[in-house]
Amino acid sequence: METADGRQAGAMVAPSLLAADRMHFGRELESVADADYLHVDVMDGHFVPPIAFGAIDVRSVAAASQVPLDVHLMVDNPDECIDQYLDTEARIVTFHWEAATHAHRLVEKTHQAGKLSGVALNPATPPEALRELLRWVDLVLVMTVDPGYGGQGIVEGSRDKVARTSRLCRELGVSPIIEVDGGVKTDNAGTLAAAGASLLVAGSAVFGREDRAAAIHELRLAAQEG
């Protein structure tokens, strides 16, 4: 089904493993086996205060699940550490625009490793910052909360930012995946998808529910109805 402006209606869903129960991780992975991607938040204790998931964990998840992995690097200077993530089974590797020194080189390396390359924007970074980079990347991750923590409320103006990102892509004649991350729930999935988001990350909205398959299904449905 297509929207009035020619986009595919609906969106993919990526449960964020940050919200999963570490004490029962295998069972948690099984519970989200029908997701489109699994979102893995890498946090270095510098770019964001917490420390979470490293390349070793990405490899363990890849070995335990058939679902493709979407790795979100919240690290200072990804130029220094991206190689270890490119050396995993991850399907998508995304660095933060604010943290990168040679963004184009990161994209090139990611492609050479056979992966999709994503760039993430903090809430305070405008999409226009990506005017050059957009023609090379496969994905733009619009942070809809300040990075570092799960379970936060969505930042005001996020819908509008997704719409501006989508417009800029159209203007440049490119069509990367637009991913939204932070505070995504069934009550905002529709407006985010209608604004152009095609990949929804959801941590608490999935792992906070007993029935994860139903949570994923309801997010997809909400995105489609948006």
Ligand SMILES: O=C(CO)[C@@H](O)[C@H](O)COP(=O)(O)O
């Ligand atoms: O990157 C991050 C946080 O920095 C996210 O991926 C969160 O893990 C999303 O969790 P919810 O806001 O959906 O609970």
Ligand SMILES: [Fe+2]
């Ligand atoms: Fe994330």
